[in-house]
Amino acid sequence: MATAAIPKTKIIGGSFLIEDRTTAEVFTPEDFTDEHRQIAQTTEEFARNEIVPNIEKIEHKDWQVTRDLLKKAAELGLATVDIPEEYGGADMDKISSCIIADRIAVSGSFSVSFGGHVGIGTLPIVYFGTKEQKAKYLPKLASGDWIAAYALSENTSASDAMNARTKAVLSKDGKHWVLNGEKMWITNAHFADVFIVFAKVDGEKFSAFIVEKDFPGFSVGAEEKKMGIRGSSTAPLILNDCQVPAENLLGEIGKGHVIAFNSLNIGRFKLGAGVVGGARNALTNAISYAKERKAWGKSISDFGLIKEKLANMAIGVYVGEALAYRTVGMIETILADIDKNAPDASTQIRKGIEEYAVECSILKVWGSEMIDSVVDEVVQIYGGYGFVEEYPAERSYRDARVNRIFEGTNEINRMIITGWLMKRAMSGQLALMPAIKQLMDEVLAGPSMGEPLEGPLAAERTIIANAKKAGLMVSGVAMQKYMMGQQDQQEIMGAMANMIIEAYAMESAVLRTQKLIENKGEAACETAIAMTRAYISGSVDKVESEAKRVLAACAEGDMLRTQMAILRRLFKYEPINSISARQHVADRVIEAGKYVF
Amino acid sequence: MKILVCMKQVPQKDAPLKLNETGTWIREDVSYEVNEPDAYALEEALRQKEKHGGEVVVITAGPARSQQVLREGLAKGADSAIHLEDPGFVGLDAFNTAKAFAAAIKEENFDLIFTGLQSDDYGYAQTGVVLAEIMGWPHATIIMQIDKQDGGIKVKRELEAGFFQHVDMPLPAVLTIQSGINKLRYATLIGIKQAKNKPLRKVTMDEVRSSLGDNMQKIEKLYIPQKTKKTEMLTGSPAEIAKQLVEKLKNEVRVL
Ligand SMILES: Cc1cc2nc3c(=O)[nH]c(=O)nc-3n(C[C@H](O)[C@H](O)[C@H](O)COP(=O)(O)OP(=O)(O)OC[C@H]3O[C@@H](n4cnc5c(N)ncnc54)[C@H](O)[C@@H]3O)c2cc1C
Ligand SMILES: Cc1cc2nc3c(=O)[nH]c(=O)nc-3n(C[C@H](O)[C@H](O)[C@H](O)COP(=O)(O)OP(=O)(O)OC[C@H]3O[C@@H](n4cnc5c(N)ncnc54)[C@H](O)[C@@H]3O)c2cc1C
Numbered sequence: 098m099a100t101a102a103i104p105k106t107k108i109i110g111g112s113f114l115i116e117d118r119t120t121a122e123v124f125t126p127e128d129f130t131d132e133h134r135q136i137a138q139t140t141e142e143f144a145r146n147e148i149v150p151n152i153e154k155i156e157h158k159d160w161q162v163t164r165d166l167l168k169k170a171a172e173l174g175l176a177t178v179d180i181p182e183e184y185g186g187a188d189m190d191k192i193s194s195c196i197i198a199d200r201i202a203v204s205g206s207f208s209v210s211f212g213g214h215v216g217i218g219t220l221p222i223v224y225f226g227t228k229e230q231k232a233k234y235l236p237k238l239a240s241g242d243w244i245a246a247y248a249l250s251e252n253t254s255a256s257d258a259m260n261a262r263t264k265a266v267l268s269k270d271g272k273h274w275v276l277n278g279e280k281m282w283i284t285n286a287h288f289a290d291v292f293i294v295f296a297k298v299d300g301e302k303f304s305a306f307i308v309e310k311d312f313p314g315f316s317v318g319a320e321e322k323k324m325g326i327r328g329s330s331t332a333p334l335i336l337n338d339c340q341v342p343a344e345n346l347l348g349e350i351g352k353g354h355v356i357a358f359n360s361l362n363i364g365r366f367k368l369g370a371g372v373v374g375g376a377r378n379a380l381t382n383a384i385s386y387a388k389e390r391k392a393w394g395k396s397i398s399d400f401g402l403i404k405e406k407l408a409n410m411a412i413g414v415y416v417g418e419a420l421a422y423r424t425v426g427m428i429e430t431i432l433a434d435i436d437k438n439a440p441d442a443s444t445q446i447r448k449g450i451e452e453y454a455v456e457c458s459i460l461k462v463w464g465s466e467m468i469d470s471v472v473d474e475v476v477q478i479y480g481g482y483g484f485v486e487e488y489p490a491e492r493s494y495r496d497a498r499v500n501r502i503f504e505g506t507n508e509i510n511r512m513i514i515t516g517w518l519m520k521r522a523m524s525g526q527l528a529l530m531p532a533i534k535q536l537m538d539e540v541l542a543g544p545s546m547g548e549p550l551e552g553p554l555a556a557e558r559t560i561i562a563n564a565k566k567a568g569l570m571v572s573g574v575a576m577q578k579y580m581m582g583q584q585d586q587q588e589i590m591g592a593m594a595n596m597i598i599e600a601y602a603m604e605s606a607v608l609r610t611q612k613l614i615e616n617k618g619e620a621a622c623e624t625a626i627a628m629t630r631a632y633i634s635g636s637v638d639k640v641e642s643e644a645k646r647v648l649a650a651c652a653e654g655d656m657l658r659t660q661m662a663i664l665r666r667l668f669k670y671e672p673i674n675s676i677s678a679r680q681h682v683a684d685r686v687i688e689a690g691k692y693v694f
Numbered sequence: 695m696k697i698l699v700c701m702k703q704v705p706q707k708d709a710p711l712k713l714n715e716t717g718t719w720i721r722e723d724v725s726y727e728v729n730e731p732d733a734y735a736l737e738e739a740l741r742q743k744e745k746h747g748g749e750v751v752v753i754t755a756g757p758a759r760s761q762q763v764l765r766e767g768l769a770k771g772a773d774s775a776i777h778l779e780d781p782g783f784v785g786l787d788a789f790n791t792a793k794a795f796a797a798a799i800k801e802e803n804f805d806l807i808f809t810g811l812q813s814d815d816y817g818y819a820q821t822g823v824v825l826a827e828i829m830g831w832p833h834a835t836i837i838m839q840i841d842k843q844d845g846g847i848k849v850k851r852e853l854e855a856g857f858f859q860h861v862d863m864p865l866p867a868v869l870t871i872q873s874g875i876n877k878l879r880y881a882t883l884i885g886i887k888q889a890k891n892k893p894l895r896k897v898t899m900d901e902v903r904s905s906l907g908d909n910m911q912k913i914e915k916l917y918i919p920q921k922t923k924k925t926e927m928l929t930g931s932p933a934e935i936a937k938q939l940v941e942k943l944k945n946e947v948r949v950l
Pocket of ligand 1: 213247248249250252253254255256257281282283284285323326331499502503504505506507508509587
């Protein structure tokens with residue numbers, strides 16, 4: 098039976114661009130331990146038996162229902178995996194935490210309330226709280242008696258949260274911080290008990306505070322009327338001479354950004370896991386509808402164009418799982434070695450998660466865009482019934498959209514992906530510069546492409562290796578042209594981010610499938626292989642077109658022609674029959690009536 | 695009370711099944727779950743323990759994968775587990791399975807043994823009854839409710855047509871439990887975590903082989919029923935349809 102499957106190798110964040118990984122070095126859903134599987138089962142049962150029957154009430158903003166569900170989730174331990182045992186938490190690994198975010202996702206509204214509470218609301222206290230703060234707040238949060246929220250955004254600053262206007266001034270007697278300002282878009286606002294509020298001390302030093310709903314001067318404004326996740330509470334907080342006890346400063350004065358960004362990193366990988374779960378759930382609905390719905394005397398699931406959609410959805414979930422669990426696996430490898438009783442344990446844990454800022458951003462961007470394409474096609478499969486409220490397609494379509502906006506918009510995350518990698522490259526933390534130089538020398542030297550790869554998925558692995566080379570080449574060209582000014586070239590940064598995102602996604606998919614083949618043999622992995630091939634055939638097209646876009650913006654004339662010649666060499670491969678691959682995938686999910694991998 | 699709960703791992707209810715090569719059973723590559731009535735049996739045992747104290751032990755016979763059901767039992771609150779681990783246990787009939795269980799527990803003193811009413815795969819509804827016979831204990835089937843009383847238990851059995859039977863029984867006894875009689879609990883995360891450290895005793899095929907005999911029942915052939923019904927839509931004006939219908943009832947179905 099599977100146990101202790103967490104890979105041993107500690108991997109440098111962002112190194113997937115320049116290093117190849119073996120299958121033993123990546124964690125995949127197939128590596129779940131028995132414990133992980135049990136947690137998945139409990140979460141699925143909770144979602145099916147407790148959340149699904151209450152979706153109507155949740156959507157009508159019956160906050161008590163949501164609170165009761167959060168309480169129940171807390172009692173089962175689903176809401177407390179990240180809280181240490183000494184404060185009443187279940188205290189389990191981050192993989193479990195990811196599994197829960199994934200399998201609980203049957204209602205966008207509930208998932209957002211849940212994430213606001215267990216993730217960005219509670220974790221700042223877990224990682225940055227003093228002993229006293231932890232002892233005071235964590236047991237109440239762990240029991241579900243109290244619900245948490247996270248208040249960073251303001252009406253004039255959300256993407257650039259550091260420009261917050263909310264101000265904190267220490268009272269003359271030094272006993273209280275007096276907070277003034279307004280926070281906006283705060284999830285759980287109308288039923289949370291404790292808020293992590295960011296404000297600038299003396300209007301300058303960005304800091305975090307623990308604010309209880311009953312503190313004098315605290316109030317919650319009108320509920321927003323939203324497009325989706327209507328059963329989650331989103332409202333402004335009004336801080337009018339709000340008195341916060343001096344000891345409720347969280348972390349250090351002027352270090353609020355560390356708390357804000359680390360919470361978002363965690364928020365992002367949980368969001369990534371959540372959208373994979375949401376997409377899986379939407380796919381299940383779509384399959385059963387497509388099987389039932391008759392047109393032209395057949396089930397619409399018999400039509401090629403519908404099969405293609407179902408296959409694409411299944412592929413999205415498969416690759417999404419690969420991305421999410423590979424990322425959380427790397428985090429867990431680092432965390433597993435940290436002595437939880439060490440005085441700086443929280444700092445080490447944070448550092449471990451921060452290491453994979455790029456991977457977390459990739460997961461967030463890729464996942465939120467994947468689910469949007471899934472729910473869009475689900476509406477399409479439902480036809481007219483996808484456009485009306487009686488069926489789940491319409492709700493999931495509305496609910497998915499916000500994932501591209503919060504936890505850092507996808508634009509901001511794209512800038513983080515390229516910017517963070519460039520920063521690491523410049524500081525030498527990541528050997529990107531030497532890799533670019535070596536690649537440039539290699540490609541300019543002519544068409545020797547080294548030894549051909551062998552074994553399962555050799556063609557796909559070659560495509561990925563070349564896609565990475567193209568990424569490096571394009572980076573080199575762009576850096577030469579713009580030097581540090583590249584930060585201002587957002588379109589180029591964005592295109593590079595897209596190449597990086599696809600490289601990580603393709604590689605994660607291939608590694609997952611390769612590992613499956615190693616364990617089960619090629620014959621038993623037909624569907625996984627088909628999904629991987631079909632994904633890569635589409636993905637590599639995206640990489641190629643982004644590469645061209647950047648090159649054309651950076652060079653012209655002979656230079657551009659030379660670069661394009663190199664690019665063509667890198668993207669020379671025989672196309673696979675992706676139509677039959679998708680048909681195979683669709684037939685499998687239609688036969689099973691659900692996503693089965 | 696010390697209660698043993700027999701739990702079986704069966705293919706998931708909605709799993710698409712494929713026949714194995716010999717056409718005598720299904721292929722192994724499906725998803726599995728706990729046999730439904732066994733889950734209720736476990737829940738009932740845990741409730742009895744909560745009311746009266748004692749101990750709950752879960753037992754299964756099957757290959758390595760079937761350990762999952764024991765883990766589930768332990769996570770939900772059972773105190774220990776016994777795994778008769780061998781792929782060979784899958785092919786045993788109810789008589790031999792009961793014999794294997796009896797052999798595996800001969801050193802232990804249970805007050806009650808619960809099994810599910812029947813298994814979702816073979817559906818024999820025999821293992822519990824045969825086990826009682828081998829142990830020389832009384833048994834009752836299709837149990838809806840169990841109340842402990844002085845010197846024994848009082849159980850409620852489900853009969854046909856909405857009738858129930860109430861029976862006083864001495865202990866020890868074997869009961870086969872009906873599905874749906876209680877509300878199943880979840881395995882909590884703390885429970886899942888603690889389950890790892892609970893005792894799990896493994897019993898090999900060799901240890902019980904001498905107690906087993908030949909299977910008394912054998913599956914000769916398993917097949918997926920062919921779809922034989924065919925619907926034909928009659929078209930035309932009502933008069934034409936009526937004519938066609940009469941024609942068919944006369945000549946094809948021959949009921950007129
Ligand atoms: C339902 C919901 C729940 C939320 N929950 C919370 C919560 O619990 N706590 C919390 O603190 N916040 C929360 N938010 C706020 C959320 O994080 C912000 O809405 C988000 O960060 C975007 O900020 P904004 O709305 O001010 O958009 P803006 O920052 O005004 O962005 C507008 C557009 O400009 C783009 N843009 C902005 N800056 C740049 C740039 N430098 N380069 C390129 N493009 C740029 C953005 O990508 C976006 O497309 C929530 C929002 C919603 C809708
Ligand atoms: C807001 C709204 C207003 C409308 N107004 C009118 C109106 O004024 N008058 C009117 O008559 N109708 C109207 N309709 C109905 C509309 O034309 C139908 O909803 C539409 O034609 C789709 O049919 P359906 O909903 O039955 O979907 P279905 O036919 O069930 O289609 C479901 C899915 O199966 C696919 N599909 C079906 N057949 C095939 C095939 N052979 N091959 C491949 N894929 C297939 C579809 O493309 C779709 O993705 C309206 C619908 C809406 C939502």
